[in-house]
Amino acid sequence: MDPSDPTLLVARAQFGITIGFHIVLAAFSIGLANFLMALEALWLWKKDHAYMDVYRFWLKIFALNVAVGTVSGLVMEFEFGTNWGRLSTKAGSVIGPLMFFEVMVAFFLEAGFLGIMLFGLKKVGPKLHFFSTCAVALGSLFSAFWILSANSWLHTPAGYSIASDGRFVPEDWLEIIFNPSFPYRLVHMVFAAFLGTAFMVGAAGAWHLLRDPSNARARIMFSMAMWIAAIVGPMQLVAGDLHGENTLEHQPQKLAAMEGSWERPPSGQGEPLRLFAIPDMEERRNDYEVAIPHIGSLYLRHNWTGTIKSLNEFPPSDIPPVPIVFFAFRMMVGLGFLMAGIGIASLVVRKRGHLYSARWLQKVVVVMAPAGFIAMLCGWVVTEVGRQPFTVYGLLRTAESSSPVSLSFVMTSFISIILVYVLVFGVGLVYLMRAIVQEPRKNEPGPEPELANETGR
Numbered sequence: 070m071d072p073s074d075p076t077l078l079v080a081r082a083q084f085g086i087t088i089g090f091h092i093v094l095a096a097f098s099i100g101l102a103n104f105l106m107a108l109e110a111l112w113l114w115k116k117d118h119a120y121m122d123v124y125r126f127w128l129k130i131f132a133l134n135v136a137v138g139t140v141s142g143l144v145m146e147f148e149f150g151t152n153w154g155r156l157s158t159k160a161g162s163v164i165g166p167l168m169f170f171e172v173m174v175a176f177f178l179e180a181g182f183l184g185i186m187l188f189g190l191k192k193v194g195p196k197l198h199f200f201s202t203c204a205v206a207l208g209s210l211f212s213a214f215w216i217l218s219a220n221s222w223l224h225t226p227a228g229y230s231i232a233s234d235g236r237f238v239p240e241d242w243l244e245i246i247f248n249p250s251f252p253y254r255l256v257h258m259v260f261a262a263f264l265g266t267a268f269m270v271g272a273a274g275a276w277h278l279l280r281d282p283s284n285a286r287a288r289i290m291f292s293m294a295m296w297i298a299a300i301v302g303p304m305q306l307v308a309g310d311l312h313g314e315n316t317l318e319h320q321p322q323k324l325a326a327m328e329g330s331w332e333r334p335p336s337g338q339g340e341p342l343r344l345f346a347i348p349d350m351e352e353r354r355n356d357y358e359v360a361i362p363h364i365g366s367l368y369l370r371h372n373w374t375g376t377i378k379s380l381n382e383f384p385p386s387d388i389p390p391v392p393i394v395f396f397a398f399r400m401m402v403g404l405g406f407l408m409a410g411i412g413i414a415s416l417v418v419r420k421r422g423h424l425y426s427a428r429w430l431q432k433v434v435v436v437m438a439p440a441g442f443i444a445m446l447c448g449w450v451v452t453e454v455g456r457q458p459f460t461v462y463g464l465l466r467t468a469e470s471s472s473p474v475s476l477s478f479v480m481t482s483f484i485s486i487i488l489v490y491v492l493v494f495g496v497g498l499v500y501l502m503r504a505i506v507q508e509p510r511k512n513e514p515g516p517e518p519e520l521a522n523e524t525g526r
Contacts, residue, residue: 076476077468080152083483085453087145090490092449093442094138099213099259100266101131102179102206105186107293109199119285126286126509127270130501132187135179137497144486152479154472156460160237163229163245164219171215178208210259217258221251224452224462225319237461249319253312254452260305261448264408265441267297272438273505275431282425286509291431292424298412306409309402310368317369320462321378322387323455326394328365329355330379339374340365348391353381389457397450404444411437 105124112120149157157164185193185201193201228244229237239245271294277287317324329343331354342364346355366375380388411433418427456462460470 074468076474076479077471079476079479079483080148080471081467083479083486084145084148084152086490087141087148087486088453089446089449090494091138091141091145092445093265094134094141095212095216096258096262096265096442096445097134097269098131098138099209099262100269101127101134102202102209103263104266104270104293105131106199106202106206108289109195109202113195113199119289122509123286123289126504128187130504132183133497133500133504135183137493140493141490148482151474151482152472153460153470156465156470159235159465159470160223160461163222163226163237163239166239167215167219167222167246171212171219175208175212175215178211179205182208213259213262214255217255218246218248218251221254222248223460224248224254224456225250226461226464231464237464250312250315253308253315257305257308257312257448258445260301260308261441261445263297263301264305265445267294267301268408268434268437268441269439270294271298271434275434276506277508278425278431279428279435281508284508288425291434292419294434295412295415295419295424298408299416300412302405302409302412305405309405313369317377320455322380322383323389323394323451324369325378325380325383326389326391326455327398327451328369328377329358329391329395330365330377331355331381333376333379333382337374339363340369340376342368346395348395350391353385386458389455394451394455397447397454401444401447401451404440404447408437408440408444 105127108120108124108127111117112124182201182204185198186205189201190198222245225248226237227248228239228241230240232238270290274287274290274292274294277284278291281287313324313327316327328340329346329348330340331348334340339362341360341362343355343358343360346358346360348355363373366373369375369377380391411430415424415430418424418430424430458466458468460467
């Protein structure tokens, strides 16, 4: 199939939109599950009902997010069967078991304890309920583990052989699961989920603090969110740098597209940091480039004059759409630095004792509410568009992975999915915004932490 075939382009657009929605929902579930676990632990430890009030506040949002996220995941399974049948046939023996493990180990763990988490606090007692919350949080991380292992294998395949009919045959499952890019992607994605959730929670807390600086529940939300931003933000920058080194080793043309590097600099000049450019795919050069010499060498090669492989060193048919990758990467990095900066600024304000009265910081955090998830989506655009024109990097092209279906079929399913998503996610977004702007209810009746044995009989 021609890479520019309209059927292939529509199938790719359909999957891209679907996975974009699912990534945000899945990451929000991971972040909220672990945030809820921390809240309940603090409630049990400090015996302060304000923590349980905040827990109940976000539990409703978590339940909505899990429900809608599960539906979006099912749509993706449908698309694998209808639009990407050749990929399933050729790589299914590797990807299929990893997806199966995600369902068996992670989804069942989450689903098994989610009911207790949602409805069981007054029935099973605080300690068993906390165990259920921990199980759901752990299940969310297990889910990320298996899904990212499967996705990373597509980028850095390992532990396989190729049969005579072109199918990928598993040879070493440890190499498959722990393929070269997997550890970096897992850490980078989990940190992204925590940051995205932190800024959503922090924005809700900031919103209520702007209305009432003495609101104890808003203070808990804002304080915990800023701690995560201050700790995870800088760690994410380090994780991203390590992930970039791994990409340089295993996917050099993706990194060249991220940097917009068409030609290697002359010897001794080093790789520049391109702050802005408009990559021209036809002329194979950048227009209106604004760059700082040598800075690229510092973060790419950790020296003053190192260079990377340029795009012109690869066949034109093997390089990804450079403008998309180039701009998405800069947006991701820019938002990442901004979130880390806000986290560090919150530490300074906290040390001065003004965290809950610094209205300028609270207003900035409200504006930055979606920043973590926007950065995450940009990162996935870099990851997946940068892998093009391959589905299994270097081995199976995207044009060879699609199903032999008609354009009318793909277009019909694409329009149907868009209409359903606009309805479902539109309603979900309205509910989310209404829930966030409502103040958490105070001191709802519930079992006391110290009475776990009596209430758990």
